[in-house]
Amino acid sequence: MKNKNRMWMALAALLLIGVYFFPIWSIGMEAPQYPEGIGMNITVNDINGKHPHDLENINGLNHYIGMKPITPESIPELKIMPFIFAFLIVSGLAIAWMGNRKWVLIWLGIFVLFALTGLVDFYLWGYDYGHNLNPNAPIKVPGMTYQPPLIGSKQLLNINATSMPHIGFYFALLSMGIAGWIWWREDDAENESPGSKNSKIAA
Amino acid sequence: MKTNKMTFRSILPALVVFGLLSYGCTQKQLGSSDDAAAKVYVAPGEYDEFYGFFSGGYNGQLSVYGLPSGRHLYTIPVFSQSASSGYGYSEETKAMLNTSHGFVPWGDAHHPELSQTNGETDGRWVFINENNTPRIARIGLNDFKTQEIIEIPNSAGNHASSFVTPNTEYVSAATRFSVPMDDEDLQNMDVSIDSYKENFKGTISFIKVSDEGKMSIDFQIMMPGFDYDLSHAGKGPSNGWSFFTSYNSEEANTLLEINASKNDKDFIAAVNWEKAAQYAKEGKGRMIPGEHVRNYVDHSTGEVKSETLKEVRVLDPRELEGIVYFLPTPKSPHGVDVDPTGQYIAAGGKLSTVIPVHSFSKMQQAIENEDYEGEVMGIPVLKYDSILHGEVENPGLGPLHTEFDDKGYAYTTAFISSEIVKWDIEKTEVVDRIDVYYSPGHLMIPGGDSQNPDGKYLVALNKITKDRYLPTGPEMFHSAQLIDISGDKMKLLLDFPTEGEPHYAQAITREKVIENQTRFYKLEENNHPYAAKSEKQAKVVRDGNTVHVYMTAIRSHFFPDNIEGIKVGDEVYFHVTNLEQAWDVPHGFAIKGANNAELLIMPGETLTLKWEPKKPGVLPFYCTDFCSALHQEMQGYVRVSPEDSDVEITYGTGQ
Numbered sequence: 001m002k003n004k005n006r007m008w009m010a011l012a013a014l015l016l017i018g019v020y021f022f023p024i025w026s027i028g029m030e031a032p033q034y035p036e037g038i039g040m041n042i043t044v045n046d047i048n049g050k051h052p053h054d055l056e057n058i059n060g061l062n063h064y065i066g067m068k069p070i071t072p073e074s075i076p077e078l079k080i081m082p083f084i085f086a087f088l089i090v091s092g093l094a095i096a097w098m099g100n101r102k103w104v105l106i107w108l109g110i111f112v113l114f115a116l117t118g119l120v121d122f123y124l125w126g127y128d129y130g131h132n133l134n135p136n137a138p139i140k141v142p143g144m145t146y147q148p149p150l151i152g153s154k155q156l157l158n159i160n161a162t163s164m165p166h167i168g169f170y171f172a173l174l175s176m177g178i179a180g181w182i183w184w185r186e187d188d189a190e191n192e193s194p195g196s197k198n199s200k201i202a203a
Numbered sequence: 204m205k206t207n208k209m210t211f212r213s214i215l216p217a218l219v220v221f222g223l224l225s226y227g228c229t230q231k232q233l234g235s236s237d238d239a240a241a242k243v244y245v246a247p248g249e250y251d252e253f254y255g256f257f258s259g260g261y262n263g264q265l266s267v268y269g270l271p272s273g274r275h276l277y278t279i280p281v282f283s284q285s286a287s288s289g290y291g292y293s294e295e296t297k298a299m300l301n302t303s304h305g306f307v308p309w310g311d312a313h314h315p316e317l318s319q320t321n322g323e324t325d326g327r328w329v330f331i332n333e334n335n336t337p338r339i340a341r342i343g344l345n346d347f348k349t350q351e352i353i354e355i356p357n358s359a360g361n362h363a364s365s366f367v368t369p370n371t372e373y374v375s376a377a378t379r380f381s382v383p384m385d386d387e388d389l390q391n392m393d394v395s396i397d398s399y400k401e402n403f404k405g406t407i408s409f410i411k412v413s414d415e416g417k418m419s420i421d422f423q424i425m426m427p428g429f430d431y432d433l434s435h436a437g438k439g440p441s442n443g444w445s446f447f448t449s450y451n452s453e454e455a456n457t458l459l460e461i462n463a464s465k466n467d468k469d470f471i472a473a474v475n476w477e478k479a480a481q482y483a484k485e486g487k488g489r490m491i492p493g494e495h496v497r498n499y500v501d502h503s504t505g506e507v508k509s510e511t512l513k514e515v516r517v518l519d520p521r522e523l524e525g526i527v528y529f530l531p532t533p534k535s536p537h538g539v540d541v542d543p544t545g546q547y548i549a550a551g552g553k554l555s556t557v558i559p560v561h562s563f564s565k566m567q568q569a570i571e572n573e574d575y576e577g578e579v580m581g582i583p584v585l586k587y588d589s590i591l592h593g594e595v596e597n598p599g600l601g602p603l604h605t606e607f608d609d610k611g612y613a614y615t616t617a618f619i620s621s622e623i624v625k626w627d628i629e630k631t632e633v634v635d636r637i638d639v640y641y642s643p644g645h646l647m648i649p650g651g652d653s654q655n656p657d658g659k660y661l662v663a664l665n666k667i668t669k670d671r672y673l674p675t676g677p678e679m680f681h682s683a684q685l686i687d688i689s690g691d692k693m694k695l696l697l698d699f700p701t702e703g704e705p706h707y708a709q710a711i712t713r714e715k716v717i718e719n720q721t722r723f724y725k726l727e728e729n730n731h732p733y734a735a736k737s738e739k740q741a742k743v744v745r746d747g748n749t750v751h752v753y754m755t756a757i758r759s760h761f762f763p764d765n766i767e768g769i770k771v772g773d774e775v776y777f778h779v780t781n782l783e784q785a786w787d788v789p790h791g792f793a794i795k796g797a798n799n800a801e802l803l804i805m806p807g808e809t810l811t812l813k814w815e816p817k818k819p820g821v822l823p824f825y826c827t828d829f830c831s832a833l834h835q836e837m838q839g840y841v842r843v844s845p846e847d848s849d850v851e852i853t854y855g856t857g858q
Binding site for chain 2: 052053056057060064138139
């Protein structure tokens, strides 16, 4: 790999440090009685309120419909995720150092797989919270479930819930994009030098 | 008695004339129009431009109104118990109404005054005085709660109060009613009321305000036995001085309406507080017994603590030169108001046909030249002509109070002729007048007694309401009127009712207040000794006949909500902690048979209600503030057993 692309790969890996500083996903809720909104941010290792005490207040609201309280301590994924990103950063830097194009693809593959798993997992948590309701809940609306949307907005009774990626997610997306671009550019570069073994495989 | 009757008869015709004058105004809707409506309209969801703080007078509280809409936003309990929040009833707040006379559940609130920095309102606190049991309260504008009340010793009728100096170094007070005080230590004496001239004295007090707001009486000045009425601090060139009106320089002790209205001139006392403070600092004057109580909120627990202070420093103008001068002023002056430049001192000589305006620089000159016409109790009396800036002719009948705009004009209320008169300060000439309905006492312009008035609106605080609103029987709210003073001519914009009897009022731009608003108390900062900061900490503990219930409230249940083992004869303390941490989610707590009030507990706060059950049975308690969809379900029971019963304490929720 060209030195320039090795630098880019290192940057792709280092960009992931951003997920430790910015939330990855956010769920915001709007209702007439919450003029300033209420919501939560999902970070690499925690779930916290958009404003102080939002999570307590969301749990307070949810108990009326029998939803389990959201307690970040009890979600194992939040304990694992920091290590997965650490692994991606360290391995990404190693690949940049090695300069092997094939490993860039493998790294990208693992990353994408991990991201997809994450989204499915997030969907399943949402499904569980939204469907497995306490049968003794004070408010029971026949046929109503409260699964938040995976992405986008959804009206849940009087609350409009919006689920969207947050800054951390875009760091990850940019990192993926750079890795993909490096892999593709290296392909071009190798096509320009006939006789290269790798270029034949890629072709 | 016979002579008194005769005197009364002789003034009857005058009373009739006054009566006709004040009842004569029957024209109603002057100045009201679509234009006026647009000026006071605040669209749904939008904010008023100003916070207005109106004293509640005989309700003892402080009311908050939005201006220009006149909407009533809130009432802050200050000197009177308030059953609707439990203020003055709950164990935490009761002590705020402690005095050297014991617990006093009512007060007469008069003059709110916003704290100032560099002569401008700063949005930290509002002070207000209590007349009947002399006190001054400090209210925080972060949570709109009474944070401190200090009693003023050696005073009777704290009317000339609570006016601040330009950097809130001091808030001042003066006794409206002089009382017999012995010369040595100013103690009230058991003497004949007829001995007024011989024994009665007054005091003026300066209360130091620390940076955190803590109030302490720095010194008192012994004064002749007049009635001290109103006050204002100097500013700019006159910073360091305060001015106090007095009436009854006749020193009458009965039928004052006649006997205290005889002298052509009474006095404004000009007090050099800077010099007096220097004397006090040097240890001049003397410490005398002066028992007074100071109550303050301990912010870590939310409880009010009381302390009794035994002594106070008194300065005697007969011994300490240059602290007080008398400015002769016609005629039983009421308000004394210093213009924004600090150069002119206007007096509302309520029985006078002119408004006298004194000049501060002339006053200083007269002091320097010792231009005295006499002396009262060691206090030099300056010559009227050498201190006068001018007299405003034809100011209406019964001028009382003056406020100022930012364009060099003063506005004075005329009680008897029921109007507001606008006059040019430099020229001392009336330029405009407007009728108000009816009989204004004070008036208020936002910042109108500071160095930086906001001359957009004026509020007339009228004493008589009569037919202005739908009638509500013999008693009705007082009436305020909002007047546009932005142009050359004053325009009436709005009438709005005000609760109690607003004496003075103050207003401040919303920006100075909104930013520092407390939305709720942080639970982690709640160090109340009986707080249950989670349901796990809730418990019921018996200690002899005393039972402490550490209770929590959260939407929509109490913990515990079933309590057994209480006995007749127990003293039960419900310490209720509101676990919510969101804006505007108070919970209420009321229990059947309580002889005090309810509690209204703000998020993160702990309040305590004392309850003494008298008969066996099961008694309900419930949340009184509609907190949530399941508010009606927010209830519980206490089982009360006979005194000799052996029912053990048990409690819980949801078993």
